[in-house]
Amino acid sequence: MEQVNVTGDVGRNSTNCPSIDDFRNQVYSTSYSLITVLGLVGNGFALAVLIRTYRQSSPFHIYMLNLAVSDLLCVMTLPxxxxxxxxxxxWNQGDFLCRISSYALYVNLYCSVYFMAAMSVTRxxxxxxxxxxLRLVTESRARLVCAGIWLFICLSSSPFLMSGQSFDHTxxxxxxxEPPSGKAVNKLVVLNYLSxxxxxxLPFLVILICYAGIVRTLLSRKHTARRQRGTASKAIRMIIIVLLTFxxxxxxYHVQRTIHLNFLSRTDTTCSERVAMQKYVVVTLCLAAANSCFDPLLYFFSGEGFRSRLSSMRHSVTVNSKRHVARLKPVSGSECGESHQLKDS
Structure with missing residues (x-):
């Protein structure tokens, strides 16, 4: 599953077309900076909560943990x-970091899709x-699924490691x-359809089927227990957040990428069409990278016991800090005097 890096300014073969370099540089630098801050804070905080409460582990918890790790690995390369x-x-950071930063973005993109699909199946x-x-969904199986997702996405995204930095003589x-050019475009069109x-x-269809089954089951239940109503509300919140993310x-991003690659293979395009297509590529790739900012909403609003995990972690931190302060609290002068008086008496 080879993805296609269609960022950057295309259509250099047409010298009459105005460049979108200024637009591209401004939008990418601003968007990636904002995504980095929000992604690091949101996913870093979520990961801290999930790790501190790992004793309360569940299959859903394992998927959330892996999704947070994937997001953090991605946003750490955005700077x-x-x-x-x-x-x-x-580019001044060397060939290796060029390959890794391209690779990390798309690994996160598709890991997020598959982890969301796994979470949807679990729900x-x-x-x-x-x-x-109770019999099918276990923690050990969830770990195996996560390992399989990581292996599959990392291997299928490996073509990004094959192309690094290049020198533009112009x-x-x-x-x-930078985007593909020349004969490589025709090959990438075919590979794009595979990815x-x-x-x-495929994972989106799995998610839609799962959500259709969940909604149908919830609507068929006239009388539900209080615990089941809580599960239903978490499922509805999850459906809303995941669908909004998609x-x-x-x-x-996927629609625009497909249109763009087919557009590059054409020879009858106008200058205004090329400029518009380039700008759409910039905007949709920023939206794709922003998925790292939406995932913490998934943890907080639909994660199994995430808010209770947060409360228990906060309580344990408060208790530990009070004990630490009590051990370090100095004895006041009046207390010392009182102790000496007791000893003299």
Whole structure:
């Protein structure tokens, strides 16, 4: 499943078209900076809570933990992209970091899709097949699923490690994250359809089927216990957040990427069409990278006991800090005098 890096300014073969370099550099540098801050704070905080409460582990908890790790690995490479676009398309960080930063973004993108699909299946089994769920969904199986997702996505995204920095003789700059050109476009069009089907459409269909089953089951239950109502509300919140993430981050990027690659293979395009297409690529890739900021909402609003985990962690931190202060609290002068009087008496 080879993804296609279609960032950057395309259409250099048409010298009459205005460049979007200024637009691209400003939007990418601003967006990636904001995503880095929000992603580090949100996912870092969520990861701290999940690790501190690991004794309360569950299959859903394991998926959340892996999703947070994936997001953090991604946002930690975004500052390299910020530097590149702040320097107006000049890459100074070396070939290895160019490959890794491209690779990390797409590994996170597709790991997020598959971890969300796994979480949706887990919630589906818990609601639609509660009895079988106790036997089918276990922590050990969840770990195996996570390992399989990491292995599959890391291997299928490996083509990003094959292409690194390049030197542009037109601008005399070392480039990274630049789009394909020439004969490579036709090959990438075919590979894009493979990644579109396996990396996006397949897991998205799984998610839609699971949500349809969840909604149907919830609507068929006229009388539910209090505990079941809590599970239902978490499921509804999860459906809303995941679908919003797909419709805001994943779907626009994949649709635009497919249109863009087919657009690059055409020879009858106008200058205004090329400029518009380039700007759409910039916007949709920023939206795709922003999925790291939406995932903490998934943990807080639909994670199994995430808010209770947060409360228990906060309580344990408060108790430990009070004990620490009590041990370090100095004895006052009056207390010393009173102790001496007791000894004299």
């Amino acid at each position: 390299l992209r910020v530097l590149y676009y702040v320097n107006k398309g000049q 589906f089994l818990a609601i639609v097949f509660p009895v079988q769920n 601008t005399n700059k070392t480039k990274c994250f 579109l089907g396996i990396g996006f459409i 419709f805001i981050s994943f779907m626009p």
